[in-house]
Amino acid sequence: MSPRCFMLALTLFTAVPATAATRYIVRFADEASANAAIASVPKAEAAMRRKRSVDAGQPRHVATLAGGAQIFEVEDDNPAHFARLHGVTSVEEDRIVRPTALADPLYLRQWSLHDPRSGIDAEAAWKYTRGEGAVIAVLDTGATPHPELDGQLLPGYDFVSDAVRARDGDGRDPDPRDEGDWEEPGDCGRRAGSRSSWHGTHVMALAAAKRGNRLGITGVAPEARILPVRVLAHCGGYLSDVIDAIAWASGGEVPRVPTLTRRADVINLSLVTEGACGAAMADVIRQARERGVAVVVAAGNEGVGASGMAPGNCPGSINVGALDRGGRLAWYSNHGEAVTLAAPGGSLRGLRTDDLISAVDQGARVPWRSVFGYLAGTSMAAPLVSGVVALMRSADPSLHVDDITRHLVDNARPARCLKPCGTGLLDAGATLDAVIEERVVL
Structure with a gap:
């Protein structure tokens, strides 16, 4: 469960009238x-x-x-x-010139994209592409209406099979809306209740929020499209639903679910469960990779060895740890040899501005008003990697999944990790440089 977020209301901007002359x-x-x-x-x-x-x-x-x-x-x-x-x-x-900086007023707060010490250097990657033509499947709590996602979402699917858990009155259906994951005290084995997290919307916007719409933020791949897939609801979700959702998002056939005409380029899994990688999960990730789909997974927030947490420990997954704003391994992030690389995830302490700002809703149970909020975790680090994968596929649609992982790993920057956090900090600019250079050479 994501921590409570600090909300920022949307600000409306009015144009300054031009001079008459x-x-x-x-x-x-x-x-x-x-x-x-x-x-x-x-x-x-x-x-x-x-x-x-x-x-x-x-x-x-x-x-x-x-x-x-x-x-x-x-x-x-x-x-x-x-x-x-x-x-x-x-x-x-004598024409008017304008700054070439992004017209997203909260961009300066998105340190994860541009901080010279701990950011991913997204602007260096955008000189090549902003993700046009790529598709990011986000398997999460579903999508909430938000201006940052207007025009970004493809028709998705709700894979939550338990109607009670789903809170929409039925099982699987073509509507991937987030129905809210709020909890009453005592629910899900926890003493305290909680608001709806709108976790899926936050993750989707980190990956591909609209750019230049004067509302708030920009995603890593703002011209990519998002395939919203609902697998999490009240008290989480079943592994079996996630397995079917991976198969579907990667272009496979799932009984009683229409097959996609355009599979995803990358699947983002900002979710975790304790234990070894099961045979069914390992098999569906292998099949997704055979179809050309990269699978990016959050390593988890338990502060333990990532090898004991699935599906990040499954063969072929790109397992992502989290770094704080100082470029260090975040205190909560899982770690170890099972981590592929790390990305900014936030500090989860002190000033919330050291966490990652993205789109959420202000409603405690049901959607009420589109706002922006700070969350921290490996859930926030993973979509940054998924966004960079979308940039890579936009630059070279034929890029093999093995090469995607290779480029991410080879071009990561050293990180200040006292415990293993993969090959280091995700570097979008260096990674896209390598993709473009190799594409031209070959």
Whole structure:
């Protein structure tokens, strides 16, 4: 169960009105022509003081540029007025330039993407692709309506077979909506009750939230699509449902469930159960890989050896540990030789801004209002890796699953882990560099 998250309400932004006048950069044949033109027209500053009482077609001088060009403004946006000025050689609009930074106001809080010490260097990967054409299957609590996921979701499926646990009145169905995993005191063998976590939505947005929509965050692969698959509900979910969901998301056949026309490129499993990898789970992961689908798994948050936790300990899975904001192995993260590599997961202590911010809902039981919240765990680290896999497949759709793992492992940066955390910190930029270089060579 994810820890309680700190909520941030969506902020609405309104555009700042543009000035009525349009500015132009005007060049003259010589300094004398420029000076004569300046002398023949009002000063913009003086016209402003007179509340623009001049003719709308009368150019007004604003300033002189370092190279000798002159800035004029015209009320009616018509550059033809400059034709009457002697010695004009060129006229161009003084256009508005904007920062090339992302138009996502919470991006600066997404340290996991850009922090030079502990981030994954996502911007270096985005010079190649932002995930167009790739599909990320997220097997979790389902999807909650959220602006960050508008247009990102493909038709998914609800694999929760227990109608009581599902809270939707039936078993498996084509509706992967998150019905809430809230608990009353005493439920699920726990003394305290809890709010709905909206865990699946948080994970999906970390992987592929929309970019540049002026709402909040951006995902690692913001142009990839998400296949929402519900496998977790009240008190978790059955391993058998997860097994069928992996088969389905990877393009396999599941009785009484329509087969996908487009399989996923990567399956994200931000879930864990104690014990060895069972034969059925090992078999379905093997089959998914044979179909060309990478399987990314959260290593777990028990602070123990990851070899004792499934399905991350299954052969072929990409098992992901969590690092804190200092680039160290997070205190809660499972560790050991079963971990493939690590990614930012948050500190889960002190300031929640050291955790990962993503999309959630403010409702305690049912969806109420789209907000953003901080969560921490290997559940948050895994979708960062899944997002990078989507970038890799977008850059090279034919990339083999073995090569996906190889590139992730070979290009990870050293991490400050006192206990084994795989080959180090996920590095999106270096990984995409390697994929592109190898694709060109071959």
